[in-house]
Amino acid sequence: MQRIENLMKAKAIELLENGTVNRVLGWTAGDFYYDNTPAIFNSKEEIEKSFVYNSFCGANLSKYLVKERKNEGKILVFLKPCDTYSFNQLVKEHRVNKDNIYIVGIECQGHLSIEAIKAKGIDGVVGLEENGEEVTVKSIYGDKTVVRGEVMLEKCLSCKSKKHVAYDELIIVNEMPEADSMKRFSKVAELEAMTADERFAFWKSELSKCIRCNACRNVCPACTCTKCVFDNPESGVDAKANADKFEEKLFHIIRSFHVTGRCTDCGECSRVCPQNIPLHLINRKYIKDINEFYGEYQAGADTESKAPLTAFTTSDIEPGSNLKEGK
């Protein structure tokens, strides 16, 4: 990882100095080893001082480009394979200007979840040493070795692709593991197999945890409306804590429906949720349905194809006809 970070730093400094770009979008070190934050770097000094890339850089940087579109000059951005899908989707929706962006695709071995590490009883993390499947977590209480697959972010455990779909150049040192995109739907299928009562109980317990912090909306690369219905006090559904049992359902159903066919399944919603609600399961259900009803479709795989909800065929299936009888 250290090697990639150094390569990235060198690349960023090189492109800044030769004038290709005037700023760099990457991750800056936070107060702790594991809370790296997306940040803009304007100079060589800033990069040398705080630029960081390690296995706690799970954030998808593509959404930050929407805001950066307003600023002059070209920007350098580091994107992981899954982030490039979000990038393509933003290009498709004319939310970013491709000509003003220089993409360096970076290697991704799957990012780690600090919650999962803490759940293993490891506190006070100060560093990582990675050796393939084995990760040695260094903490103020000593070192502990864990298996990578056990402490990865949910979105990385069910990685959809390790292929960069948009980039100007790549920085890849080690070979990346193969991704099995169909694995993503196993939990959805599991829920589908339950009875309606069980599903309702499951979602009630999950969604009622929602505190309406709007983090899922703010981080979502598909949620780029400048005016959001959930910010409009006239709508009757504006941001508020769920005072009743309907509020959170409406928010999550509408939000996920709005990104249907545009959601690239980057998994950011679940990653940022402070209540650990498995929001990706809602989006994945839509993706699974679209794949089943209207043919395989991966949002962000290209910038030209028509989104499933803006297209139709005369022989589409009838609403409700796929559903089983009974409660």
Next chain:
Amino acid sequence: MQEINKEYQPLIVAFCCNWCSYAGADLAGSSRLSYPANVKIIRVPCSCRVNPMFILKAFQRGADGVIMCGCHPGDCHYTTGNYYARRRMTLLFDMLDYLGIEKERTRVEWVSAAEGVKFSNVMNEFAAKICELGENKRLEDLRCKE
């Protein structure tokens, strides 16, 4: 349970497109065909106008069932509106089912302006189904109840 349901009057919201289904409802009326009085019709310019939020809002405000009626596929006044609506509703209703809301509470039916009989049959059938299911407890908003 059966005892209660005899007394129980469900509230049903029907979104009807202006060009076919609303005219179909009109025909049902002028042909003196009966359909349950607790079906509240909301006229929309096209089935495509039905925002998923409308459906959820109807449930929130106490509807026990929501039905969307439009022109038969291929007969849309705006040529293609109902094709888009069909995809949307397929996904939305599947999602509601996935979240555990009984799938019988939602329905899409294509009713043309000449199908007064179909309109009345569909509404009778749907109302009977909702009566059987009883009150909508899963999507209501308590603040909207008296």
